Amino acid sequence: MNVVNVNITNGSYPINIEPGRLDSLDQIIPEDVTSIAIVTNSTVGILYGKKVRDVLLRTGKNVFYVELPDGEKYKDWITLNKIFDSLLSFKLDRRAVLVALGGGVIGDITGFAASVYMRGIRFIQVPTTLLAQVDSSVGGKTAINHPMGKNMIGSFYQPISVEIDTDVLTTLAPREISSGLAEVIKYGLILDSSFWEWCEDNVNNLLSLDKIAIEYAIKRSCELKSHVVGKDEKESDVRAILNLGHTFGHAIESGLGYGKWLHGEAVGCGLVQAAELSAYSIGFRESDISRIRNMVKSIGCPSNAPNFGFDRWIELMLLDKKNDSGEIRFVLMKNIGEAVIQNVSHNAIKHVITKTATAIF
Template sequence: MNLVKVNITNGFYPINIESGRLDYLDHSIPEDATSIAIITNSTVGGLYGKRVRDVLLRTGKNVFYVELPDGEKYKDWITLNKIFDSLLSFKLDRRAVLVALGGGVIGDMTGFAASVYMRGIRFIQVPTTLLAQVDSSVGGKTAINHPMGKNMIGSFYQPISVEIDTDVLTTLAPREISAGLAEVVKYGLILDYDFWEWCENNVNNLLGLDEIAIEYAVKRSCELKSYIVGEDEKESGIRAILNLGHTFGHAIESGLGYGKWLHGEAVGCGLVQAAELSAYSIGFKETDVARVRYMVSSIGCPSKAPNFGLDRWLELMLLDKKNDSGEIRFILMKKIGEAVIQNVSNDAIEYVLNKTATGLF
């Protein structure tokens, strides 16, 4: 088993990465837990719900089950309230533990529910998509979407553990793997040139879910994110670099309507746009822009964005959480492996949109 520790204000929590980890989830439940509630969706529940429930019943505690509809469009107040309705009907108390069994949507909503139910109860992340395993399950960001912006309503609230079973990736559609790989390669771009180069050399192994390659990619991604979270738990500084490509990506998701593109697909496209903006604004090499574009295409993500028009793009990007005093702040790259936070001109944004956006969507 691979273990990564996430250092936070009050200590640390573990990320356990292991083939077959679902069968050991009972080990992650604190002894003093009064009950357990599994929060999942209709797709993941059909695949793993009974298996996880049976494993958790080995604790001897009451295990409750909440199944939500599947999809980004359900990451909203209405669906969140269904979680609260269930927790209250089960009469869960402050020593209950929630188990988030699913991708980023389930993880974010379960974490947010845990952060406010009875003013805070414990929860465990059990991510079942590649994107959730390498990104959203780690670091304590929890949120729901608002029609005006993605992840605009939420809180920082850390899980007590993250339990990653790499075997579950074999049930994902190729599109989901591609979306997850966008977040994997992002870590190389912002922090680790050697990891970026390794990803370039292992694209086919990653897409084919080679066991050794995937375990290394997940572990290294978690290590890099854990390092940043340990330095800046609540994103007051350096943690913002984790959002490379996300200012563009979130605008794409909001502009098209949540769910039309997967989050990772939008981020992948956003990585190309961020590379172009970095070249225009701070001298990122054009040859490296080409490398980013080729990588994004190679992992199966779009490299051309929807053409909303400059005014609509600016309107969408002004809702980004990194913005300061009404100015749009971007994560840019000086070089592969080194990212910075910077404001840019509208002229620069327009230049990049003219190069990267089409009218085909």
């Protein structure tokens, strides 16, 4: 088993990565837990709900089950309240633990519920998509969406562990694998040029879920994210570099309507746009823009953004959480593997939107 530790101010927690990890979930439940509530969605529940419940029943604790509808559009107040209704009806106390069994939506909404139920109870991340395994399950960001912006209501709240079973990836649609790989390649672009080059060389192995390649990609992604989170848990400084491509990507998700593009698809397209903006603003190499565009296409993500019109793009990006006093902040690249954060002029953004936002929806 591969173990990556996330070291933060108030302690640390493990990311455990191995095939068949679902079969060992009972071993990571703390002894003082009074009850367990699995939170999942209708899609994942069919695949793994009974299996995980049976494994957790080996602890001898009461195990409850909360099944939510599947989709980004359900990451909202109404669905969050359904979790609270269930927890209260189960009479869960402060020593209960929630198990988030699903992708990024389930991880985010369950973590947020855990952070505020009885002013905070423990939770465990069991991510079942590649994107959640390499990104959203790690680092303690929890949230729900608002119609005016993605992840605008939430908290920083760390799990007590992240349990990654690489076998579950075989049940994902190819589009979900592509979405997750967008976040994988992002880590190389911001922090590790050698990892980026490894991804370029191994793209076919990653797409085919070669066991050695995909486990290494997950482990290295978690190591890089954990390193940044350990320096800046609540995104006051360096952690913001993890958002390369996300200012564009979140605008795409909000503008199209949550769920039309997967999060990683929007981020993949955003990586191309961020590369163009980096070239225009700080001299990022044109040849490396081509490498990024080709890689985004190779993993199966869109490389042309929707044509919302410049004014709408600006309106959407001004809602981004990373903005400062009305200025739009972007993560830019000096080179592959070296990222910086800075405000960018509207003229620079207009140049990039004109060049990249050409898809009609």
